Amino acid sequence: MELAELGECLSSVSCIVTQSAAGLTIGMLLFLVASGLTLIFGVLGLVNFAHGSLYMIGAYLALTVHGATQSFALAVVAGTLGTALFGLFFERFLLSRIYGRDVLMQLLVCYAVILILDDLVKIIWGADFRSMGVPEEFRRPPFIIGGGIVPYFYAILFAITAAIAVLLAWGMGRTRFGRIVRAAAINPGMVGALGINTTVIYAAVFAIGAGLAGAAGALSAPIRSVVAGAGVSILIESFIVTVIGGMGSIGGALAAALILGFTRSFGSIGFPLFVEGAMFAMMALVLLLRPSGLGGKRPS
Amino acid sequence: MSKTNATTVGRRALLGGTAALAGFPNIGFTQPRQPIKVGVPTILSGRVAQLGLSSRNAMQIEVDRFNASGGLDGRPIELVVRDSRGVPAEAARLAREMISGEGCEFLLDAEPSSGGFAIHEVVRETGTVTLHVNSETSSLTADPRQRFWNAFRVARQGIHDSIAGGAYAAEIAKARNLRRWMTVSPDYAYGRDTTAEFVEYVKNFHSEIQITGETWPRLFQADYTENITRLSQGRPQAVYSCLWAGDLVTFVEQASIFGLFQQSQFFAVNMADYTTLQQVRNLPAGVHSGNRYLRNFPDVPENQEFAAEYNRRFNTFPTNWSWQAATSVRLLGTALRQAGGTDPRAVAGKLKGMTIDSPFGVGGKLTMRAEDQTLVDYAIGWGVTIAQDPYIQRMTPADWAVIYRLEAEWKRSKGWT
Known part of the structure; x- marks a missing residue:
């Protein structure tokens, strides 16, 4: 533990700025993946263990489109929509057959999909790691705020992810589609009885969740290795977010993702050897004290 | 029994001779000789598949040369390459199967250290002559x-590498007055050991250096932001790293946008390998790196030709593992010819102390040191990066006399001599 260093950091504007910017960016990227995971669980009741692979697909699609067009905007759009489309087929032809089955069956099917997708990626893009690199238009000196460093590209990432979060909150809270989705999460039978096609709702929700994971993969491709199996580590963190935030709660996922982002950034100063441990400890604490999570509804 | 065998051999020879005289030369004299099977357990899938692929490619180049020049009295070498997927237990199982089930007489172990030690124990038991290529x-x-x-x-x-790197870094540190250092290396045995050895030797050469902080990302970590911000906050004058391959690429991409390379001198022992150099989109100028494999270090025509042929056949450039793999085949082939057969004791005897001509050695020679059966006199140097090919310039070769002296002291300190 290096808590004295953490104390020094917290009394320094430059350190607070640098670590906060890092924490926000890490947290928001994590939120994109975890919000899709929690949305799918909340509505479909499905624990999508292959969610990390959707993140990986988004990254590879973005890499390919960026290589062909040199446009980061097109790469992100292709990564998002391409993964959403893939998710749609994935849900319709495979996952829809295991709704309501026990978790073990869901785990087996999803694990098989992880292995198949990893091998497909190797066949199509090769087994070696790939790198997109920070696009030319974002290669600018970092902002210096109060002596702290905020990379230009991180500011862009934060702006895009925050915009997506706002759009998601608005879509789920203020639109007719959002109301139907929330109703389907609570009582799908009643929604169906009202003449609404729940199959379409389920497919759309899964596609949105997949698209969010694809967007996270595409947005982070410039700063992370693009490699087969890249979805595994992000999946573990997403599950931690989902458990802390509450299964099915998007607001809870946002809060939990930011908590984890800040734990990573400030933890690297104060307890660098216990950052991972701290995340799991928080999860354990939430499970003990509030099993439904920060934003989850307590059982009545 | 011996009489029966003699009769059989005699009959075969008689039939062969008769066939040849009767106009069937392929049956009589030029039928292909039994190949010498050489097992190659390695990693061909997963995040470090490049380890096995680039080892296998380079071995094949050298095997083709050996076979084209007549093999061992007409017997060609045949590589039997298998994927361990990076699992040490699987590497050991493959090694056993190659020896007992597939008839491999020799092993070229192209595993990293984890699998290499597992195979080491297998061949200790079986007595198979084995060359560890990547450990x-x-x-x-x-x-x-x-x-x-x-x-x-x-x-x-x-x-x-640690002695060579320490000596180079200390000279730079003295010239630029770099006293406050931090380290960022992968959190597993290789990262911890290599960093500790580097720190020991850089301090040995320049006692005023202080390590003011360290950060240990996980192997294959997706995001290095937290490690980079820690380095930024520590404001070191220099940073050492033994991150490698995709991890190093990701770290460099992220560190670039934080302006870390403007703030601190960066010493990355594993940067100068084409798999890394060509993947970093924003290769910062002025990063200090040890050579892994460079086609212009040593800058001799044979090294350039090796890289050109590799590139022609596999559409990419060799790696550190490639030159080691090519060298292993050349050593084995030379030993086989000198021994005049495949008797393990005779081949091992020839390997001990063997010196061969090689474009990867200092002065065009490489030696398998007899006392500890390890390769020495290979080219080691450090230089600084530039954004374009050849990517590294101002290479400073290491002094092998210094390496030998400090290595001997290190062994004594461990009680190994």
């Missing part, structure tokens, strides 16, 4: 308890 962990050959007659290392060694 850089010093104790594999430096520790006398690990040493036995049939195992050799044809890879660079951690202690050699």
